[in-house]
Each structure stands twice: as C-alpha cells, then as structure tokens.
Amino acid sequence: MCIINDIKNLIENIKNSYDKELYDVYLNKNQNLAAVPFDDSFEIVQKRNLLLSKQRILSEKILDELNLFDCLDVPIIGLKGVFLKNKYYGLIDRSFDDIDILVSSINAKKMYNGLRELGYHIELKTMYDNPIINMKMIPEYYMNNTQTLMMINSKKNISIDIHSNLNITNAHFINSPTKFDTKILFDNSVPFETYKNIRTLELHDNLCILFRHLLKHHVFYGKTQMGLQTPIQHVLDLAVLINSNDFDIDMLFKRVIKYNIVPEAIFCLNLYNKIFKSCKQIDIIPYLNYLNKINYKFTWKPVLMGSLDMDVEDVMIGNYEKKFPKLQHAVNFSQSMPSEFLNWLCQSFIISFSIKYLLKYKFCRCYILI
Numbered sequence: 001m002c003i004i005n006d007i008k009n010l011i012e013n014i015k016n017s018y019d020k021e022l023y024d025v026y027l028n029k030n031q032n033l034a035a036v037p038f039d040d041s042f043e044i045v046q047k048r049n050l051l052l053s054k055q056r057i058l059s060e061k062i063l064d065e066l067n068l069f070d071c072l073d074v075p076i077i078g079l080k081g082v083f084l085k086n087k088y089y090g091l092i093d094r095s096f097d098d099i100d101i102l103v104s105s106i107n108a109k110k111m112y113n114g115l116r117e118l119g120y121h122i123e124l125k126t127m128y129d130n131p132i133i134n135m136k137m138i139p140e141y142y143m144n145n146t147q148t149l150m151m152i153n154s155k156k157n158i159s160i161d162i163h164s165n166l167n168i169t170n171a172h173f174i175n176s177p178t179k180f181d182t183k184i185l186f187d188n189s190v191p192f193e194t195y196k197n198i199r200t201l202e203l204h205d206n207l208c209i210l211f212r213h214l215l216k217h218h219v220f221y222g223k224t225q226m227g228l229q230t231p232i233q234h235v236l237d238l239a240v241l242i243n244s245n246d247f248d249i250d251m252l253f254k255r256v257i258k259y260n261i262v263p264e265a266i267f268c269l270n271l272y273n274k275i276f277k278s279c280k281q282i283d284i285i286p287y288l289n290y291l292n293k294i295n296y297k298f299t300w301k302p303v304l305m306g307s308l309d310m311d312v313e314d315v316m317i318g319n320y321e322k323k324f325p326k327l328q329h330a331v332n333f334s335q336s337m338p339s340e341f342l343n344w345l346c347q348s349f350i351i352s353f354s355i356k357y358l359l360k361y362k363f364c365r366c367y368i369l370i
Contacts, residue, residue: 002243002276002278002279003092003236003239003240003243003276003279004092005278006239006275006276006277006278006279007035007036007232007236007275008036010232010275010312010313010316011027011036011232013312013313014026014313014316014317017311017313018313018317018319022317024044026229026316026317027044028044028047029231030051030095030097031095031231031232031233031234032231032232032233033047033048033051033095034048034051034052034055034093034094034095034233035092035093035094035095035232035233035236036048036232037093051095052093055093055095055096058096058097058158059082059085061156061158062081062082062099062158063082065099065153065156065158066078066082066099066195066198067195068118069101069114069115069197069198070195070196070197070198072110072111072114072115072197073197074103074107074110074111074114074197075103075104075107075186075197075199076101076102076103076111076197076198076199077101077102077103077185077186077189077198077199077200077201078099078100078101078102078192078198078199078200079100079101079102079163079201079209080096080100080210080213080237081096081098081099081100082096082099083192083200084206084237084240086192086193087192087200088240088241088244089240090240092236092240094233094236094237095233097159098158098159098160098161099158099159099160099161100160100161100163101160101161101162101163102163102164102166102182102185102186103143103162103163103164104164104182104183104186105139105140105141105143105144105164105165105182106140108135108139108140108143108149108162108164109135109139109140111162112135112139112149112151112162115151115160118153119153119154119155119156120151120152120153120160121151121152121153121154122135122149122150122151123150123151123152123159125150126148126149126150129146131146131149134146135149143162143164143165144164144165145165145168146164146165146168147163147165147168147169148161148162148163149161149162149163150162164182165180165182166178166180166182166185166209166212167179167180169216169222169223169224169225176212176222177260177298178212178259178260178261178264179258179259179260180208180209180259185201185202185205186199188201188202188205189201189202189205190202203241203244203246203247204247204248204251204252204255205255206241207238207241207242207252207255208252208255208256208259208261208265210234210237210238210241210268211238211256211261211264211265211267211268212261212264213234214230214234214235214237214238214264214267214268215264215267215268218230219327219331219347219348219351219352219355220299220300220303220327220352220355220359221300222352223352223353224348224349224352225347225348225352226343226344226347226348226351226352227318227331227347228318228319228320228327228328228331229316229317229318230271230315230316230318232316235268235271235272235275235276235316238268238269238272239272239275239276239279242272242276242279242280242282243276243279243280247280249282249283252265252282253286253287256287257290262287262290262291262294262296263291263296263298263300263301263304265284265287266284266287266288266291266304266308267304267307269282269284269287270284270307270308271307271312271315271316274312275312275316299355299356300355300359302324302359302360303320303323303324303327303359306320306323306324307323310322310323318331324358324359326358326359327351327355327358327359330351330354330358331347331351333346334346334347334350334351
C-alpha cells in the first residue's frame, strides 16, 4: 500500500508543479499511464483502460509463447516485462510490449534457430550490423558483442529481444564499465513459475540490472542515448523489489560493487528514497563513500552529484534547467525539430556524444547544428 500512496503523491506533485500540457504529455506515455490509476480525467481514464485491456491480451499471448520457448530446451532468463509483473507486482499494473531474454552466447545460435522455426525473423531496423550473416557465421562472437538481437513474429505480433552480454550499450560493440557476468547471472537465477528452462534473475541481480536500465535511456548516460525523463514504471520496478520479503540491504551493496554499478545505484536509490518516503529507505552514504574511495571517473558524474539535491519531480519529468541549463537547452532544441527522426539523430549522435562539453561549456545552438 505504501508504494501506491507514494506514487499517488508523486503524480499529484508533478501535476501541481508543471503546466497541464507538459503533465499530459508525460502521463500519456505507456510506462507512466499503466502505473497511475489516480488521474480521473475522462481522456486519461479511457486511454489507461484501453492500454490495460491490450496489456492483458498481450500477457496471455506471451505466456503461451513461453510454453513454446520452454520446449526449445535452451536455458534462458526472462528480463523485465511479464517476468517482473508476474513475480513481484501483484495487483499493481505494469506495461510491456515485448519479451526480453538473456541467453548464453554459446546457446544463442540454438535459440535463434528455434525461434525461426516458430515463425520469428530478425527485425528490419536491426539490419545495419548484418545480424543474419553474423548469426550464421560467428554467432557466439556476435552475441557477445552486440546489445540485442531483435526478432519478431509478424503473424502473432510478438517481439523478442535476445541478450547475451548485458554490458554492451545501445551503441553496438561498445562495452560499458559495468561487469555483469552472464554465467554468474545464470548461476544465481531462480525458476520462473513452472517452466523447465525459463528462469528469472535473482532479486539483487535484478535490481542491479534495473539500475542500469533506468539510466541507459538518458541522453547523459551513454552514447546513442536520448531523453531526460524517467518513466514512473522504472522506479516502480525498484520499489516492488526493494519492498519484497527477500530483499537484503547488505547483499545489494555487495552486488552493486561486484558489478561495478555504484554510480547508477546512487542515482536510482536516491530517486527511490525521495519518491517512496513511506516505504523502506536505503542509506546511500556507503555508496557515496565507496565512490569517493575508488575515485571513479565517469562522464555523467556532474549529473549524478547534481541530481542528489534536485526536486524529484524535476528528475522524473526531465527538467534539468536549474542545474544543467546547457544540457536542457540542447535537448529542448532537439525536441523542437520537425520530425522525430531528426530529434533521435540529434540526441543520439550529437548531444549524447557531447555530454562532457554540454555539462562544462556554454551551450551554443550552432554547435548542435554542426
């Protein structure tokens, strides 16, 4: 109950702090809409009911599909989506539109071939790095060095993202500093429902993966990223795990250090503490002390440290104007472009590659246009 009440307070504060247009744009995104049964406007209620109706249908389709995946006799770990919803969310709603799985690179070829027999094919938008050829010629190497292999069953309208190395950023073949080990994640994993070959992440491993997932959709976090907003669902994911019976504060700290994900943990746990004030609180001082001790350098450190005393509503809705006006102006300019493609191109390949300059030097519109 504390989770629901705190989310309700967050939504009310955002609504009272920002103009209606910005609030409506933020709330109407699926990852926010599913999580907030508190706005009683007719339009929001209608959209939310339609979203949840479609979500129930998709959930049933995905669970049926998992039965087919289980028969492929390939060990897999389910990530996010239905796996989080069914194991931790209870009566709280969660949206998702695909299936994410982790499979060892050694088994990736077998999984890929099995999915093809089930009617899946590689999505056209991922053809830029030749996945068909790579999965035929060098499947293990390819899966160890790409962020995801995206496949779709067009007849069933179900998409699946296959991962083997969770350290790869969205820019394919670029490793992040994190140290996730797929073998260790499998060793720690736990069974998912009654499936034979389908497992889910151990709780504290799950939190570490979710810390990075929350950050990786921010333009300041890594190359080829875009956006400044944080979806409500991403912090809800953290809340349902932290407030579950199996959560252990000391174990989380050990895993965060093991996977070299301290900055991400600080950002996310600070956000969690500020939103879920009536729930279990996590002391971030040990994390900050450890970060200082190892003198860890990373590009977005100014954003991390600045976020610690920002209003939580500003962080959620993506308003970094007070702390980082140059970054905010750059993103605003990009978002004003006449097409979503140009916005994506500008944020993913100009702004995200220029973060250290935007955080340090005076913003110049001409620079963004270069």
